[in-house]
Amino acid sequence: MTAISLKNLDISYGHTQITHGVTLDIAAGASFALVGESGSGKSTVLKAIAGLAPQWKGDIAVNGKPRSHGIDRGFSKMCQMVFQDPYGSLHPRKTIDTTLSEPLDIHGIGNQGKRVEETMAAVGLDRRFRFRFPHQLSGGQRQRVAIARALMLEPRILLLDEPTSALDVSVQAEILNLLKRLRREQGLTYLMVTHNLPVVSFLCDRLAVMRGGRIVEVADVAQLKAGTLVDPYSRELLAANKGHALESA
Amino acid sequence: MANVTDWLLDDSPASRMQARLGRTYRIVLALAKNPLAVVGAIIVALLIVTALAAPLIATADPIAQNLSQRLLPPSADHWMGTDELGRDIWSRVVFGSRITLTIVLLVAVIAAPVGLVVGAVAGYFGGWTDRILMGITDIFLSMPKLILALAFVAALGPGIQNAIIAIAIAAWPSYARIARAETLTFRNSEFIAAVQLQGASATRVIGRHILPLCTSSMIIRVTLDMAGIILTAAGLGFIGLGAQPPLPEWGAMISRGRTFIVDQWWVATMPGFAIILVSLGFCFLGDGLRDVLDPKQGEKQ
Amino acid sequence: MSALLDVKNLRVSFPTPRGPVEVVRGVSFTLGRERLGIVGESGSGKSMTGRSILKLVRAPGKVTADRLSFDGIELTAQSERQMRAIRGARISMVMQDPKFSLNPVMTIGEQIAEALLTHQTLPRSEIRARVFAMLESVRINDPERVAKLYPHEVSGGMGQRVMIAMMLIPEPDLLIADEPTSALDVSVQAQVLDIINEQIVGKGMGLILISHDLNLVASYCDRILVMYRGEVVEACKASELGQTKHPYTRGLLAAMPRIDENRDELPVLDRSAWATA
Ligand SMILES: Nc1ncnc2c1ncn2[C@@H]1O[C@H](COP(=O)(O)OP(=O)(O)OP(=O)(O)O)[C@@H](O)[C@H]1O
Ligand SMILES: Nc1ncnc2c1ncn2[C@@H]1O[C@H](COP(=O)(O)OP(=O)(O)OP(=O)(O)O)[C@@H](O)[C@H]1O
Ligand SMILES: [Mg+2]
Ligand SMILES: [Mg+2]
Numbered sequence: 001m002t003a004i005s006l007k008n009l010d011i012s013y014g015h016t017q018i019t020h021g022v023t024l025d026i027a028a029g030a031s032f033a034l035v036g037e038s039g040s041g042k043s044t045v046l047k048a049i050a051g052l053a054p055q056w057k058g059d060i061a062v063n064g065k066p067r068s069h070g071i072d073r074g075f076s077k078m079c080q081m082v083f084q085d086p087y088g089s090l091h092p093r094k095t096i097d098t099t100l101s102e103p104l105d106i107h108g109i110g111n112q113g114k115r116v117e118e119t120m121a122a123v124g125l126d127r128r129f130r131f132r133f134p135h136q137l138s139g140g141q142r143q144r145v146a147i148a149r150a151l152m153l154e155p156r157i158l159l160l161d162e163p164t165s166a167l168d169v170s171v172q173a174e175i176l177n178l179l180k181r182l183r184r185e186q187g188l189t190y191l192m193v194t195h196n197l198p199v200v201s202f203l204c205d206r207l208a209v210m211r212g213g214r215i216v217e218v219a220d221v222a223q224l225k226a227g228t229l230v231d232p233y234s235r236e237l238l239a240a241n242k243g244h245a246l247e248s249a
Numbered sequence: 250m251a252n253v254t255d256w257l258l259d260d261s262p263a264s265r266m267q268a269r270l271g272r273t274y275r276i277v278l279a280l281a282k283n284p285l286a287v288v289g290a291i292i293v294a295l296l297i298v299t300a301l302a303a304p305l306i307a308t309a310d311p312i313a314q315n316l317s318q319r320l321l322p323p324s325a326d327h328w329m330g331t332d333e334l335g336r337d338i339w340s341r342v343v344f345g346s347r348i349t350l351t352i353v354l355l356v357a358v359i360a361a362p363v364g365l366v367v368g369a370v371a372g373y374f375g376g377w378t379d380r381i382l383m384g385i386t387d388i389f390l391s392m393p394k395l396i397l398a399l400a401f402v403a404a405l406g407p408g409i410q411n412a413i414i415a416i417a418i419a420a421w422p423s424y425a426r427i428a429r430a431e432t433l434t435f436r437n438s439e440f441i442a443a444v445q446l447q448g449a450s451a452t453r454v455i456g457r458h459i460l461p462l463c464t465s466s467m468i469i470r471v472t473l474d475m476a477g478i479i480l481t482a483a484g485l486g487f488i489g490l491g492a493q494p495p496l497p498e499w500g501a502m503i504s505r506g507r508t509f510i511v512d513q514w515w516v517a518t519m520p521g522f523a524i525i526l527v528s529l530g531f532c533f534l535g536d537g538l539r540d541v542l543d544p545k546q547g548e549k550q
Numbered sequence: 551m552s553a554l555l556d557v558k559n560l561r562v563s564f565p566t567p568r569g570p571v572e573v574v575r576g577v578s579f580t581l582g583r584e585r586l587g588i589v590g591e592s593g594s595g596k597s598m599t600g601r602s603i604l605k606l607v608r609a610p611g612k613v614t615a616d617r618l619s620f621d622g623i624e625l626t627a628q629s630e631r632q633m634r635a636i637r638g639a640r641i642s643m644v645m646q647d648p649k650f651s652l653n654p655v656m657t658i659g660e661q662i663a664e665a666l667l668t669h670q671t672l673p674r675s676e677i678r679a680r681v682f683a684m685l686e687s688v689r690i691n692d693p694e695r696v697a698k699l700y701p702h703e704v705s706g707g708m709g710q711r712v713m714i715a716m717m718l719i720p721e722p723d724l725l726i727a728d729e730p731t732s733a734l735d736v737s738v739q740a741q742v743l744d745i746i747n748e749q750i751v752g753k754g755m756g757l758i759l760i761s762h763d764l765n766l767v768a769s770y771c772d773r774i775l776v777m778y779r780g781e782v783v784e785a786c787k788a789s790e791l792g793q794t795k796h797p798y799t800r801g802l803l804a805a806m807p808r809i810d811e812n813r814d815e816l817p818v819l820d821r822s823a824w825a826t827a
Contacts, residue, residue, distance in 0.1 A: 013703065016695065038707025038738050039690070050446055073448035081446055084706050084733065087647055089439035093461050095268050102457075103447040128261030131268035136260065139592050149443065162706065165732050166647075168592045168762030173805035173816035180815070195707070195735035202807035202816065225810045240736040241809055258568065434654045437702035 001064070003028040003157050003189040004049060009058035011041065011048045018044045019213040021058075026206075028063075028156070031183060031190040033200040033221075035237070036210030042193040043084070045210075046159045049191070050081045062157065077107070080150035084162040086142035090134040096120075096145050097130045103152045115152065122185075123148045123178060140171030144178070151182070160192040164199065176203055197241045201225055209234045279541040286537020292530025299343055300350040307340035312495040320513045330515040332506065338519050341497035345520065348498050349527060352413055352482045353475050359417040361471050364424025369459050371425070372432025373451070383429065389422040395481055402490040409498070412491040416481050420474065427470055431463045465542040472535035476528035483524055499524050554724060554756040555581040555603070558617035562598045562780075565610050574598050575780040581724075583754040587767035587788065590777035591802065591819070596760045597646055599777070600726045603758075604643055605633050621723065639669040642717040643726040646760075648709035652701040658685075658712050659697030665716040684715040689741050706733040711742060718749060725749075728760045743770055764791065764802055776802075 002025050009022040019041040026032045034042045047053035049060055051071035060067040062079055083089040090099060100119065101112040109115070120130065123144045134142055143163060150158055163179070164172040180203060182188060194200060200207050201221055209217045209231060217231040227242075229235055258275070262268040280286045299306055308328070315335035323330045329338035371382040389397065394416075401415035435441065436459070444458055485491035486500025494501065499520040506517030562574035574595040579586070588596050602613040605625065618625045620641065628636065637643075645651035653661060662681045666672065672680070685693035688711035701709060710733050717725060725746065731739040749755045761767050767774055768791040776784040776799050784796045794800060801819040 035735070038711075038734050039705045043705055052442055052446070071445050071448065076446055076448040081443070083439040083443065085439060085647070085649060088649055089443055091440045091444075091458060091462075094458075095265070097265060097268075102444060102449075106444075106447050106449050106453065128263075131262040131265060132260070133268075133272075146443075149447075153447065162733065165706075166729075168590075169764065169802050169805045170591050170819040173807075173818050176807065177815050177818070195733070197736075198807040198809045198811060201809050201811040202813070237735065237737055238809075240740060430655075437654070437700075438649075 001028045002026060002061075003030070003063060004191060005059070005061045006045070006049075007059040009045070009048065009056055009060065011044050011053055011056040013044075013053070013055065017213070022210075022213075022215055024208060024215065024218070026189065026191055028189055029187055030206060031192065031204045033204040033207040034191065034193045034210060035195060035197065035200060035207055036216075037212070037233075038195065040210045041213045042210055043161050046081060046161050046191065046193060050079065050159055051075065052081075073107070076103070076155075077153045078155055079157040079159065080153065080155045081159040082143075082146050082150050082161065082163050085166055086139050086146055087166070089146050090142055092134055095131050095133055096125075096137075099134075099145065100149055100152055103149065107153065119148045119151055122151065122182065124174075138171075139167050140174060143167060143171075143175055147175075147178070147182075156187075157189045157191070160190055162193055162195070165194070165196065172199075179203060197224065197238065209237065276541055280537055283537045283540060285533045286540070289530045289533025289535070289537060292526060293534055296346055296350060296527050296530065300346045303344050303347055307337075307343040309337035309340045311336060311341045311344040311497045320509065320516065322513070323515055329519040330513070332502070332516050333509065336497075338502075338515065341502060342499070342520055342523050345497040345499045345502065345523065346527075348409065348492055348496060349479055349482070349523075352409070352416070353478055355413045356417045356420055356478050357471050357475070359413075360420035361424055361467055363417075364421040364426075365428045365460060365463055365467055366455075367421070368425035368428025368430075369432045369455050369463060372429040373436055373455055373459060375436075379429075382425070386422040386425045389419070390426065392419075394419040394477070395484055398481055398485060399488075399490065402485060407490045407493060409492040409496065412482060412485045415485070416478055419481070420478065423474075424467060424470065427466060428463045431466060432459055435459075435462060469535055469539045469542060472531055472538055475531035475535070479524060479528050479531075553580040553582055554621055555758075556617055556619045557581075557603070558615060560599065560602060560615040560618065561613070562595070562602050562607055563612050565612075570612075573780050574602065577777070577780075577782055579775060579782070579785070581756050581758065583750070583756050584773065585750060585757045585759060585771040587771035587774040588758060588760045588777060589762060589764055589767050589774060589799075589802070591762065594777040595780040596777055597728050598780075600643060600728050600758060600760055603726060604637055604641055605630075606637075606643070638665065638717075638720050638722070640722055641724040641726065642720065642722040644710075644713045644717045644728060644730045646728040648706075648713045649701055651713065652709065654701055656700070657697065658699055658701065658704065662697075662712070662716050662719060666719050669720055680719065684719050685712070687745050688712070688715045689738055690715075707735070707738065710734060711738075714742060714746070718745065721749065721753060722755065723753075724756045724758070726758045726760070729762070730759070731766065732761070732763070739766070762802075764799075764806065768792065 004026040006022050006024045009019060010017055011019045022045060034045065036042055044053055048056050054069040097116060100116045104112045104115060117127065125141065125144050125148065129137065129141065164175050167175060176199065183190060192204065201224060205221050207219055207221060207224060208215050211233050217229060217234045219229055223229055227238060229238055257271045259271060262271055313336065318331050318335040319333055321327055321331045327337050327339065329342060331337055367382055371379040397419040398415040401418055402411050405411040405414065441454060441458060444454055482491055483500025486498040487504040492498030492501055502520040503517045509516050558578045560574055560577045561572060563570045563572045577599055590596050598607060601607050607613050615626055659681055662684060663677050666677060666680060681697060682693040685696060690696050690708060690711060696704060704712065710730060714730055731742060734742065746757060750757055759767060759771055768788050771788045774786055774788050774791055775782045778798050784794060784799055786794060804817045805819065807816060
């Protein structure tokens with residue numbers, strides 16, 4: 001079954017068209033990476049799927065159901081998004097508890113206290129953080145809260161927009177391990193935007209390379225690891241990565 | 250005591266209540282370290298106590314006339330002297346605090362929420378909603394407050410209720426402007442996008458997520474504006490369009506005392522002192538609140 | 551070569567209800583017209599070190615230093631007004647969070663123009679040309695469109711490049727770049743760093759590059775400081791970072807995934823193991 005299917009997706013903001021004919025199929029349970037040039041429209045694709053970029057032509061289907069152009073309540077239980085910036089994605093005046101129970105409140109789900117505690121445990125947040133404010137947490141802890149918030153409604157699909165790029169390597173490792181474990185335990189589907197190819201190798205099984213609003217290549221991660229990507233731009237990215245990697249003894 | 254403080258300052262509170270109390274305690278603590286704010290808070294607290302306990306504090310009936318005791322200077326019997334109808338000025342000032350407090354509170358209760366909601370709605374929806382709402386706001390804003398209030402009282406007729414309504418009408422547009430400006434700075438932020446994605450309605454996003462972020466600047470602004478509101482009310486009273494005699498409104502008292510300002514200075518000066526003191530109190534408190542609540546000072550990072 | 555920046559025993563502390571907390575504890579280093587990297591985990595005090603050089607540590611924070619001299623000027627003795635003349639014109643800083651540091655209600659073009667104008671006056675047409683040229687040089691292909699956008703309308707990586715453009719346009723003597731490229735892919739990153747490099751080589755600018763990306767710092771800088779809990783725990787040449795012995799640096803290195811990753815789980819830092827040692 002396909003979890004997310006995009007066909008000939010053209011997304012625009014005002015008069016500027018950002019993506020051109022994006023076509024992708026992501027199987028349920030897969031972990032799919034979207035990599036590519038900065039400004040090429042990766043985040044925009046995620047936003048269109050989520051309903052935050054309502055101006056598009058083409059088809060978006062999630063779990064076989066066509067998407068409407070806006071945000072709808074039913075969809076929010078199917079698919080959630082984690083944003084890039086752990087500093088900007090939490091409400092500065094709300095405790096972690098309020099942030100996490102808000103989705104339950106919106107959907108009228110009871111037993112909030114227990115669910116909040118369970119989800120916090122699932123993302124490895126200690127109970128003592130529950131009534132803290134975001135400014136009392138570190139970047140990595142905030143990103144865990146953001147992931148927990150996305151998980152509150154028990155969606156099957158997570159859209160991850162550079163979930164670790166603002167974090168340092170040791171925290172990045174923790175978050176990556178967490179995402180890997182959650183997928184294993186809960187059978188989630190990931191569509192993740194990143195510019196970090198090593199992260200793709202660690203977490204994903206397929207990837208698409210974007211440039212200038214178009215998908216230039218879709219490949220298996222095995223190809224990435226073996227360095228056998230075909231498209232010239234993908235090869236350029238890969239080469240830049242290789243040249244960059246540190247020789248550690 | 251140490252236990253309670255520890256409990257309040259706990260970095261990892263165990264319940265919503267503790268978190269909330271802890272935050273309040275921190276604010277109070279920070280306020281207490283600011284001497285001007287403390288002075289302001291004391292003055293405002295005094296005003297409230299005076300208004301509540303006016304019958305106990307006053308030494309005489311504020312409207313009882315006694316023509317045999319006209320225009321007496323301050324003495325042990327009449328702490329602030331008496332006016333041209335022989336009424337005890339101290340008692341009138343004390344009872345006047347009730348009127349001042351009512352005006353201030355009602356204006357805050359009417360104008361601040363209206364301005365807040367109009368501004369937040371305009372900022373959140375943008376586009377035509379914004380243009381229309383802000384157009385209306387700007388029309389009001391382009392006129393001086395006192396003159397606007399004057400025009401409304403003239404239209405509605407003199408009287409304390411009408412004065413309150415007029416001042417509120419003159420006051421909300423600046424709140425709407427502030428609320429809109431604040432809303433614009435975070436309406437596109439990711440935490441708002443995140444609640445939208447969870448299926449929250451526009452009402453919920455504005456009510457639960459946007460308004461709370463505007464309130465602290467609003468509290469500061471309203472507190473600082475209190476002085477202006479008191480002065481506007483006094484101004485209306487002074488020209489006879491506010492509270493009507495025999496109500497002991499401070500502005501009206503000054504207005505009547507002005508005839509005797511040379512020989513019986515206390516008649517106009519005593520209520521004047523009250524106005525200055527209370528206005529200053531609100532200013533100090535507002536300044537202190539700004540230092541404590543302004544997110545740029547400490548909250549962020 | 552005399553040092554461009556000389557920092558000795560820099561300390562930053564914050565008062566808390568339970569007494570002051572030091573977040574930078576006695577950091578010392580000198581910087582010539584070269585590239586110095588500062589790495590370390592989140593919360594180790596990297597940004598605070600950078601900010602305190604510009605005296606930008608916010609209100610309750612207190613900065614003390616035995617010496618903090620920039621090109622012969624003792625920064626600790628400068629008044630706020632004198633500092634304003636130094637900031638931007640002579641030392642500029644790319645802040646960590648571009649979306650936070652950019653004004654959300656002003657367009658990108660206006661903000662870069664403002665950065666340009668704070669220290670000189672130019673005719674309108676020239677400003678436009680300079681702004682577009684700068685945007686182009688940080689690899690923004692359609693500067694005319696982007697100049698008209700508001701910060702929330704640019705992509706994460708573009709926001710960072712805009713910040714870099716803003717900070718380079720006044721041609722400072724010292725650039726402090728706090729995670730300037732964390733949202734950029736390696737190829738754009740390399741190009742943007744080249745722009746910075748041009749100013750270093752051409753104008754003799756000094757650079758402090760704050761980052762948690764060890765690869766980046768190792769391949770781009772001349773020297774590296776590793777910070778942990780507000781202290782410099784290791785200082786080495788960039789080329790030697792791969793051979794470092796310090797357990798903390800080794801931990802950071804091991805926590806990075808690789809392109810041919812086969813591990814099932816990444817090792818995370820075990821802070822308790824050596825923090826007390
Ligand atoms: N709200 C908006 N209004 C107008 N243009 C926008 C808006 N949001 C994004 N854009 C434009 O869309 C393009 C793609 O942006 P997007 O955020 O999708 O890039 P990205 O691939 O995620 O890049 P990065 O890796 O830098 O985050 C950019 O040119 C950006 O300027
Ligand atoms: N206003 C403040 N009050 C108290 N502590 C603060 C304040 N601002 C920062 N700190 C603390 O200072 C320490 C150093 O912060 P700094 O921003 O320098 O970290 P960093 O090394 O830049 O981390 P990152 O990689 O996450 O940006 C942190 O532990 C932080 O909690
Ligand atoms: Mg992006
Ligand atoms: Mg930092």
